[in-house]
Amino acid sequence: MADAAPNQGDNSFAEKNETPKNVFDLGAFVGDLTFEEDASGDDISLEGLEQELEECKNHDVVANILSKGTTLREYTKGVENNLRQVELDSIQDYIKESDNLVSLHDQIRDCDAILSQMETLLSGFQAEIGSISSDIKILQEKSMDMGLKLKNRKVAESKLAKFVEDIIIPPRMVDIIVDGEVNEEYMRSLEILSKKLKFIGVDPMVKTSKALKDVQPELEKLRQKAVSKVFDFLVQKLYALRKPKTNIQIIQQSVLLKYKYIISFLKGHGKEIYNEVRAAYIDTMNKVLSAHFRAYIQALEKLQLDIATSSDLIGVEARSTGLFSRGREPLKNRSAVFALGDRINILKEIDQPALIPHIAEASSLKYPYEVLFRSLHKLLMDTATSEYLFCDDFFGEESIFYDIFAGPFAVIDEHFNAILPNCYDAIGLMLMIRIIHHHQLIMSRRRIPCLDSYLDKVNISLWPRFKMVFDLHLSSLRNANVKTLWEDDVHPHYVMRRYAEFAASLIHLNVEYGDGQLELNMERLRMAVDDLLTKLAKLFPKPKSQIVFLINNYDMTIAVLKEASPEGGKIQLHYEELLKSNTALFVEELLLEHFSDLIKFVKTRASEDSSSTSEKPITVAEIEPLVKDFASRWKAAIELMHKDVITSFSNFLCGMEILRAALTQLLLYYTRLSDSIKRVAGGSALNKDLVSISSIMYEIKKYSRTF
Secondary structure, rough: OOHHHHHHHHHHHHHHHHOOOOOHHHHHHOOOOOOHOOOOOOOOOOOOOHHHHHHHHHHHHHHHHHHHOOOOOHHHHHHHHHHHHHHHHHHHHHOOOOHHHHHHHHHHHHHHHHHHHHHHHHHHHHHHHHHHHHHHHHHHHHHHHHHHHHHHHHHHHHHHHHHHHHHHHHHHHHHHHHHHHOOOOHHHHHHHHHHHHHHHHHHHHHHOHHHHHHHHHHHHHHHHHHHHHHHOOOOOOOOHOOOOOHHHHHHHHOHHHHHHHHHHHHHOOOOOHHHHHHHHHHHHHHHHHHHHHHHHHHHHHHHEOOOOOOOOOOOOOOOHOOOOHHHOHHHHHHOOOOOOOOHHHHHOOOOOOOOHHHHHHHHOEEEOHHHHHHHHHHHHHHHHHHHHHHHHHHHOOOOHHHHHHHHHHHHHHHHHHHHHHHHHHHHHHHHHHHHHHHHHHHHHHHHHOOOOOHHHHHHHHHHHHHHHHHHHHHHHHOOOHHHHHHHOOHHHHHHHHHHHHHHHHHHHOOOOOOOOHHHHHHHHHHHHHHHHHHHHHHHOOOOOHHHHEEEEEEEEHEEEEEHOOOOOHHHHHHHHHHHHHHHHHHHHHHHHHHHHHHHEEEEEEEEEEEEOOOOOOOOOHHHHHHHHHHHHHHHHHHHHHHHHHHHHHHHHHHHHHHHHHHHHHHHHHHHHHHHHHHHHHOOOHHEEEEEEEEHHHHHHHHHHOOO
16 A cells, blocks of 8 residues: 555656656756745755756656656655555554554563563572572582592501501511522512611601511511621622632622622621621632732743843853853844844734643743733733722722732732842833833723722833843943954944844834933933944954944944834934945045055046146156056956955945945046046047046946846
8 A cells, every 4th residue: 555655646747747858958847947936935045956966866766757857846745645645554554453562562561570570580599599609619618628638648648558568577578588598589688678677767757656666676687687698698609719710700790799789788787797798708809819810920930931131231242141051042032132023022912811821831832021921911900800890890899909909919019029120131121111001001991990000010110120221231331341342353243233133122112102211221322332333443453444344333233223113213314324424434445455546646636727837737657657557457456346345244235335336436536537638738649548438337337237
């Protein structure tokens, strides 16, 4: 109904405007309006209407109205009619629904009553909930209080349970400690007993408990029984160490270390018994190890090879050593007094096992003392290392080691103090010093400090002895009787050979160590032997023999020193300089012996200027005899020089070098003679007698082929 009225109005509106305009004509629309009809008062103004219509032309309703050309008043009347019709329809609808509205009002009123009752009920619930909340808080407080009490009871129960567990004595433990054998189970029982003894002695609560009065006497009896039993057990094991041919290390590692807790138990609960066990072990090992080392030393002494005596010195006459005292000793052993030789191998075998005396004795082997010295100290190091580690592991005390080894140290010191004063072997002493140095390095690598003071003491005792023996050699050179030492022989002297071998040995032993004090002593020894050698050389009647003697000794010394130190040290360089200077002297002596006139002329006359007026000029008559003499016998003279060199020098290569130097010098002299002839008036007449330089060079090369 509400929609019908507008539709009718639209239709009537459409009927009145049968020819609607499709185009909006603002002028036509406005033109239909009259001021009388539209004006309702003086205050109405149409200013801006055109602009407002322009803005609203896109509105659907306005555009529809304007497009149809309907006047505003007509359209308004149509709208009012529609509104009245809608109002009437609405009233009719309301009248129709009046019964429902009355029913709805009654329902709302009933709901309001119900809601009022609900409000009352909820208010009661709110009050009850408040009461319940307070009750819950009270229950929560009671629950927390009960939880705290329960926790305290649990703590008290656990402490009480631990207390009961720590203080009670299980029957099984009593049976094991009283009647059981000492084994691993016995060790576990001892640990339990130790904990209980510590518990009653440390915890202050236990001391005030009544349970202690019942338990303490029983625990004390068990402690005494356990201490007594383990003491008897350990004493029995210690007695086993004293049996002959017992492997001590096996017993220590396989037996005693398994029961090392016994020592801890005795330290804590039987100090007096522990001290007895400690003293018994120290006494046992002291005696056992002392006996072992004494027997080993006695066996080693049978293997000792005496190298040197107090008379085996560099400057002592060979005949004075005594035919009967040294007659049975092999020559190679006497050479070992000064030459290092194979003795150096002892330092390469520093880590080899110690000698087994009975095997060496069965093979009839003898050794220099440094070999026995290394074996003894190798055994000492290995034994000391094993014992030190065992004492630290078993007893937990390093000091026990020093108490035990006081005996073995005394045995070794007694032996060493007897050997050292009678040792005149300087090479052997230096080898022992180097052996001690290597042994100190070995113990340092093992991180075992127990032998530090002992090895230092041995090293300190070796150095003064070496210095004393070295000074004996030095004194033997300084105080040597030159007349008794001299022999009418230009070959190397045995004193110089001794010195060369002795110096080479000490240089070799000092290569890796660079001991400055030893080098200083070696320099003193060199000065002494140089002085002695010069004195011996002066006893030869001929200067040439003196020079040959010195050259042979210097060459031999250099050869020996090169074997010890190929790089060349101060001493070797010193003798190379002496060899060079004496070689030059020998060359001059050798040439003067065969070509004295030639050399004299060249040195005096050939060097003068031919135009000089200070001396009379060189003439053909003066120089002709020299040329003819040289031409007639120069080859024979060279052959004689060759034979002289071969017989004079013990070292063939050195002799050939000297011969070549002499021939080269001869060539230089003859060349200067030839140059002098060219400056002499009428000297060309002598050319037929001159020997060509190429011929002399050929002869020199012929002798050089022997190198």
